[in-house]
Amino acid sequence: MIIRSLRWRLVVAMALIIAAVATAAGVFSSLTVKKQFERYLTTKKNEDARAAFAIIRSTPDLDEALKRVHGRFGFRTLVLDGAGRVTHRYPPELASFRVRVLQDGGLELIRTSAGGYEALRIRGMSRPVPGAGTVHLLPPSDRAGAPRTFRLSVDRWLVIGMGIAALLALLVVLTFFRRVFRPVEALTAGARALAGGRLETRVDVRGNDEVAELGRAFNGMAEALERNERARRNMVSDVAHELRTPLTSIRVQIEAVQDGVIEADAKFLASIEEDAATLSRLVDDLQQLSLADAGELRLEMADVAVAELVERAMSGVEGVAITSSVDPSLTVRGDARRLVQVIRNLLVNAVAYAESSIVVTACALPDGMEIRVADDGPGVPEEHATRIFDRFYRADPSRSRSTGGAGLGLAIAKQLVELHGGTIRYERPAFVVRLLGSCHLEPQDFATGEKHGGEGPGWMGVG
DSSP states (O other): OOOOOHHHHHHHHHHHHHHHHHHHHHHHHHHHHHHHHHHHHHHHHHHHHHHHHHHHHHOSOHHHHHHHHHHHHOOEEEEEOTTSOEEEEESGGGGGSEEEEOTTSOEEEEEEETTEEEEEEEOOEEEEETTTEEEEEEOOGGGTTHHHHHHHHHHHHHHHHHHHHHHHHHHHHHHHHHHHHHHHHHHHHHHHHHHTTOTTOOOOOOSSSHHHHHHHHHHHHHHHHHHHHHHHHHHHHHHHHHHHHHHHHHHHHHHHHHTTSSOOOHHHHHHHHHHHHHHHHHHHHHHHHHHHHTTOOOOOOEEEEHHHHHHHHHTTOOSSEEEEEOOTTEEEEEOHHHHHHHHHHHHHHHHTTOSSEEEEEEEEETTEEEEEEEESSOOSOHHHHTTTTSTTOOSOTTOOGGGOSSSOHHHHHHHHHHHTTOEEEEETTEEEEEEESOEEEOOOBTTTTBOSSTTSSSOOSOO
16 A cells, blocks of 8 residues: 555654664664573583582582582582492482483483483583592573573563564654644645635744744745735736726717817817827836846847937936936947936936936946936935835825826836846935946047046046
């Protein structure tokens, strides 16, 4: 059966790892304990044997010595003479065995009983004892199964211990996976909620680990999606508003002509033309933004004079006095038509905040140039300064045409500047455009003393 849950696949994998580790540890522990126990038994047996032989040598009565050895150490004892005959034994039941000495020094004990034939080969410990013969110490009959019982007991308790350890380890793993996968499950539920259109969904983030960082990234993504969706809805509403105003004006004027309220004279045609031009500009702006977003807006790059760009942009912009101080020799590589559009859009927005004058200045930088459009007014309010480059955003909530257009000019300027690889920002009270790339100043003709405008390279005028 295929386990589809990642959690349970990990649990099974960890259970197998725990089982393998516990088995290896158990086998190693069992072998080590048994080996040490065997070593202990051998050492103890040798020590007991030495003590037993000492008792036998030091006790005049051999039968009493054998009895004491059996009582103290449990050894069964056989004493054989030089011909291999048993002269003494203890305990007395050894008399039922016929004893034969083997070539390797061991003993063979044979007896016939009602149950059949029984033969035991025992390699005991033997020492010659003066005046007695050869004393053979045989393993205790009542303790023969002790080592085996001990080994079985060790194995049993090792198995029990490994089982308990494995269960505890598995409980720890399950608890750990529960803590790890709980935020993952919350993220999964949040992702499904986002996919279902609930963009306000957020997940609870705790801690500073990788999962918490993922949760914060998810919340940031959700906020961005909600913000973009809100901007999309606002954009649709704003486009509808901007289209409705001139269309309503055109329809009202046409209905008025049809009803005979006004005449279709030159004034009427001029008003219709103005509304149509507004619609055309709005459609052109939207198309330009769409092309820029799609990466299909092509630039015709060339070396152009900045002073000429500023002069072309200033033409047609009215409302306040506009002056410029740009070195005629300052050039930049870019699309002249698009750069003129950028500067003109900045001038149009500066007019809305200027009190009496606007100054355009330019500066050559080591890696490009900057153009500043500064006015002498109070500037854009701080709460609006960070959003003035958003589409359809206007500081004037009434959207009165006396204070601005559709709110696309700065958004288009930002797109065009970024297509040139530059940046645009607002530093109260000036719009600042920074263009990167080729920019240089032509040398002045010092022989005639003629200057190409201003006082030389660098900033020209005061913004």
